[in-house]
Amino acid sequence: MAKKDGNHRQPKGLAMQNMTNKHPKFAVVGHPNKGKSSIVASLAQDDSIKISDTPGTTTQSRSLPLEVDGEILYELYDTPGFQRPREVLEWLRSHDVPAHKRADVVREFINQHKNSDRFHDEIELLRPIMDGAGILYVVDGSKPYGVEYEAEMEILRWCMQPSMALINHIGKSDYSSEWRAALGQYFRIVKSYNPMNSDPRQQFELLEAMVQLDENWREPLQRSIKLFKKLREQRVWQSKDVIVAEIVESLRLKERLSIKGESASDAQKANLENRYKNHLREIETRAQHQIEKLWHHTHLQKEIAPQPLNDLDLFSQESASIFGLTRKEMVMTGMLTGAAAGAGIDLLFAGHTLLLGGLIGGAVGAVGAYVGFDELSEMRVLGQQIGSRYLEIGPMQNRNFPYILLGRALYYLHALTQRSHAKRDKLALDMDSDFKDRWLDDETAKALEKQFKMLRSDNGSIDTKELDELILKCITKVVTL
Ligand SMILES: Nc1nc2c(ncn2[C@@H]2O[C@H](COP(=O)(O)OP(=O)(O)OP(=O)(O)O)[C@@H](O)[C@H]2O)c(=O)[nH]1
Ligand SMILES: [Mg+2]
Numbered sequence: 001m002a003k004k005d006g007n008h009r010q011p012k013g014l015a016m017q018n019m020t021n022k023h024p025k026f027a028v029v030g031h032p033n034k035g036k037s038s039i040v041a042s043l044a045q046d047d048s049i050k051i052s053d054t055p056g057t058t059t060q061s062r063s064l065p066l067e068v069d070g071e072i073l074y075e076l077y078d079t080p081g082f083q084r085p086r087e088v089l090e091w092l093r094s095h096d097v098p099a100h101k102r103a104d105v106v107r108e109f110i111n112q113h114k115n116s117d118r119f120h121d122e123i124e125l126l127r128p129i130m131d132g133a134g135i136l137y138v139v140d141g142s143k144p145y146g147v148e149y150e151a152e153m154e155i156l157r158w159c160m161q162p163s164m165a166l167i168n169h170i171g172k173s174d175y176s177s178e179w180r181a182a183l184g185q186y187f188r189i190v191k192s193y194n195p196m197n198s199d200p201r202q203q204f205e206l207l208e209a210m211v212q213l214d215e216n217w218r219e220p221l222q223r224s225i226k227l228f229k230k231l232r233e234q235r236v237w238q239s240k241d242v243i244v245a246e247i248v249e250s251l252r253l254k255e256r257l258s259i260k261g262e263s264a265s266d267a268q269k270a271n272l273e274n275r276y277k278n279h280l281r282e283i284e285t286r287a288q289h290q291i292e293k294l295w296h297h298t299h300l301q302k303e304i305a306p307q308p309l310n311d312l313d314l315f316s317q318e319s320a321s322i323f324g325l326t327r328k329e330m331v332m333t334g335m336l337t338g339a340a341a342g343a344g345i346d347l348l349f350a351g352h353t354l355l356l357g358g359l360i361g362g363a364v365g366a367v368g369a370y371v372g373f374d375e376l377s378e379m380r381v382l383g384q385q386i387g388s389r390y391l392e393i394g395p396m397q398n399r400n401f402p403y404i405l406l407g408r409a410l411y412y413l414h415a416l417t418q419r420s421h422a423k424r425d426k427l428a429l430d431m432d433s434d435f436k437d438r439w440l441d442d443e444t445a446k447a448l449e450k451q452f453k454m455l456r457s458d459n460g461s462i463d464t465k466e467l468d469e470l471i472l473k474c475i476t477k478v479v480t481l
Helices: 036-044 085-093 099-113 120-130 147-158 176-183 200-211 215-252 266-294 317-323 327-333 337-341 344-349 358-366 401-418 435-439 442-456 465-478
Strands: 025-030 062-068 071-078 134-140 163-168 189-192 255-259 380-382 389-393
Touching: 025 036, 025 120, 025 147, 036 062, 036 071, 036 134, 036 163, 036 200, 062 215, 071 215, 085 099, 085 147, 099 120, 099 147, 120 147, 134 147, 134 176, 147 176, 163 176, 163 200, 176 189, 189 200, 200 215, 215 266, 215 401, 215 442, 215 465, 255 266, 266 389, 266 401, 401 435, 401 442, 401 465, 435 465, 442 465
Parallel strands: 025 071, 025 134, 134 163, 163 189
Antiparallel strands: 062 071, 255 389, 380 389
16 A cells, blocks of 8 residues: 555656655645635545635645545645735746746745745745646636736746646636636646536546646556545445444334333333434434545534434434335335234334324225224333333334435435535535435335345344345445446
């Protein structure tokens, strides 16, 4: 595994410094408030970066590596915007050197001004470039081109590092053709890049374009592209583990409450039911946090993170109808017929208070074996001796429940993987009722039902190999690889 400082080869010239056998580095530079930090956040997949519409938000350069298995794919530098480009350019031009020595003048500029505040921002942004980073020059294509950018582009040319221009669109207007005409004179490659879009293809394309910038970058960049694909696959695989664990734990969960006397009071039953539901909610929230961590979305707005899915409770009717099987589907697949016929030992004992009222009642009624909801709300009193009795609920017998859980988990994963790390607004989870059709077909439902049944039974096997495969299949239907 190549570690960050594990390079013992000789450097081979300027462009190769920090590149040989090492990850590529890019400094994202430009005018203030053009989306530099947004581009870094999206490429480095880091949602901790400060982004705001106040110019001058970024005041220090910051390095952000994107890692997989301790190996760095590439490293981005977020930098402050140019403040005094004309003055800097004047200084550079006052040094009469042949073109091939210009980078030395830039180094000299940094050296001479490193202790002064006047060029603080320029020094911050030039330093990573002179340390070997490639240049990504960012402009806002929704604003007209202006000559004031020319000093910036000229300075970057003096750095003699491979460079590319990226046109971002902060607003709706489009001045990209005039930008392309101007940028094309300073940069060999000019690309559009939208940091609010997290489509991995956009990022591959960018990396592939970089390969054309410098022959020496080919190998490390091609390696980055491979690692990038691996990273996404690895995250999908780990997300699957989280979701499987969530479902297994939820389906097998039991909650107990000690009681005195022969029977439990209504208050005790309500208490146990609450504890059970809360425990299930906790399992779901924990899984969501794990998925946030895996996909590096750890700074989601706090009021949203603990109560995702727009306050749609795990136990609400809407949740059931959106993520679970609809009444018609349950009747058609005959999933509930067994439960209804066998009444209900299973249903009477456990999990039943979570049944989703009308939905389940209706479905059971429709297959001709209506079980009154009151009958389902019994709980199980266990224990032989006076004083050691307890009330027990679980494992979950509701046939619809695992589909609701799985649907919600897949939806959350889908929403996070679609979300750019440059976004700072609330996580929008606008569910649509067709979502289920993307991951659940008849064949998958049948196979899942078998697995869920096994899990619900107390003695069931906890070998999750088949469940793992099924859930991975569902994930690949909702997450772009
Ligand atoms: N709609 C939209 N907004 C964007 C886009 N890129 C950046 N923004 C917004 O533009 C503003 C500035 O973005 P930053 O990424 O902070 O810009 P910056 O160039 O790093 O700014 P400084 O650090 O101040 O130089 C923020 O409010 C961003 O949300 C974009 O592609 N679309
Ligand atoms: Mg910034």
